[in-house]
Amino acid sequence: MDLMAVRLGFVGTGGIANRHLSCAQKSEDMEIVATCDVVLDRAQEAADKYGGTAYADFVEMYDAEKPDAIVICTPPFAHGDIEEEAAKRGIHIFVEKPVAISMEMAKGVLDAVREYEVITQVGYMFRLSEPIRKAQQMLSERAIAMVQAHYYMPGLPNKGWWTKLDMGGGQLVEQATHMLDLGRFLAGDVRSVIGKVSTVHDWTPPADYEEPAGLVSFKEGFEIPDTTALILEYESGAMGTLSCSLVPQVKWDNGFKVVAEGALVTIDGPNASWESEDGEYEEAAPGDWADAVLTQFVDAVQGKGEATIPYEEGVRSLAISLAGYESVARGNAPVELAEILPEDL
Numbered sequence: 001m002d003l004m005a006v007r008l009g010f011v012g013t014g015g016i017a018n019r020h021l022s023c024a025q026k027s028e029d030m031e032i033v034a035t036c037d038v039v040l041d042r043a044q045e046a047a048d049k050y051g052g053t054a055y056a057d058f059v060e061m062y063d064a065e066k067p068d069a070i071v072i073c074t075p076p077f078a079h080g081d082i083e084e085e086a087a088k089r090g091i092h093i094f095v096e097k098p099v100a101i102s103m104e105m106a107k108g109v110l111d112a113v114r115e116y117e118v119i120t121q122v123g124y125m126f127r128l129s130e131p132i133r134k135a136q137q138m139l140s141e142r143a144i145a146m147v148q149a150h151y152y153m154p155g156l157p158n159k160g161w162w163t164k165l166d167m168g169g170g171q172l173v174e175q176a177t178h179m180l181d182l183g184r185f186l187a188g189d190v191r192s193v194i195g196k197v198s199t200v201h202d203w204t205p206p207a208d209y210e211e212p213a214g215l216v217s218f219k220e221g222f223e224i225p226d227t228t229a230l231i232l233e234y235e236s237g238a239m240g241t242l243s244c245s246l247v248p249q250v251k252w253d254n255g256f257k258v259v260a261e262g263a264l265v266t267i268d269g270p271n272a273s274w275e276s277e278d279g280e281y282e283e284a285a286p287g288d289w290a291d292a293v294l295t296q297f298v299d300a301v302q303g304k305g306e307a308t309i310p311y312e313e314g315v316r317s318l319a320i321s322l323a324g325y326e327s328v329a330r331g332n333a334p335v336e337l338a339e340i341l342p343e344d345l
């Protein structure tokens with residue numbers, strides 16, 4: 001029996017929404033019914049390209065279109081009502097990482113998705129890359145000693161909210177959250193965090209500076225750290241580090257070294273390789289690897305499977321970044337995750 005295509009609404013149709021819209025457009029299991037952005041022209045542009053009706057107001061979109069599910073691609077500060085109003089209407093929720101800018105905001109949504117029992121999935125797409133899944137399986141049979149993660153971006157995304165701590169959360173909340181989440185996927189939960197931040201580059205634009213599209217080297221009003229280091233203690237006793245920087249250089253680079261008993265794993269973007277007592281392994285992810293996080297969610301909405309990265313996972317991973325900043329605020333003292341997470345998680 002053919003299952004009905006899932007009727008999808010999109011909220012926030014800027015950069016990353018295009019990846020999910022183009023995945024949805026290709027899939028017989030997804031129908032794009034509406035696009036919504038506070039900048040209506042952006043929603044209209046997406047609707048013209050991918051289909052659906054454009055809206056500037058998400059509540060109007062929910063009530064007029066009654067989508068089965070929504071795909072939320074708004075910046076970290078623009079969450080809360082979008083999810084809560086959807087949950088109340090029984091609309092299932094895919095949300096890009098990070099799930100929120102603060103634990104208070106995340107807790108409000110967590111309560112709503114639990115109360116109304118909607119299916120949720122967070123866009124931590126690296127978890128569903130096949131080579132990384134195989135690495136996780138191999139590691140699950142071994143004691144892990146060290147999880148060394150990094151996220152180096154060669155400049156700053158040219159979006160106003162990225163430079164503001166209370167809108168984007170800085171690289172630690174906005175971007176390095178991918179690595180902190182993947183660290184949890186590979187090595188389990190984190191018990192405590194020590195954080196240190198620095199700003200190394202002078203972001204003041206030179207007098208004759210013309211801002212290019214894409215990543216930039218200078219930005220008026222830059223107020224986030226450009227270089228961050230964390231020390232993590234995992235529940236298992238494993239140690240971890242995260243290094244991240246957006247100081248202008250030449251190349252994107254994100255990944256891990258994981259030291260386990262009898263194995264050394266390297267994760268480079270979505271690809272994984274390792275040397276172990278049992279031999280060597282190396283696998284590159286296919287070109288469309290990043291689609292799996294949305295297709296798995298849609299399968300779950302259709303009743304064909306499970307969404308394996310529910311909202312709770314997003315809250316737990318966000319808490320590590322927030323614990324890092326809390327440690328900075330406390331003069332680099334260790335911060336227990338239990339102090340940051342909601343009591344009922």
Ligand SMILES: NC(=O)c1ccc[n+]([C@@H]2O[C@H](COP(=O)([O-])OP(=O)(O)OC[C@H]3O[C@@H](n4cnc5c(N)ncnc54)[C@H](O)[C@@H]3O)[C@@H](O)[C@H]2O)c1
Pocket residue numbers: 011012013014015016017036037038039042058073074075076078096097098123124125159174175
């Ligand atoms: N998984 C990934 O690899 C990945 C990659 C890039 C971005 N992201 C995440 O996706 C999110 C969006 O990033 P982006 O680069 O697409 O940002 P963006 O600024 O390009 O797009 C965000 C859009 O949301 C709109 N918006 C803001 N508030 C809104 C509201 N209340 N209702 C409706 N629309 C609203 C903005 O007008 C904008 O068009 C961020 O949290 C980011 O971390 C994830």
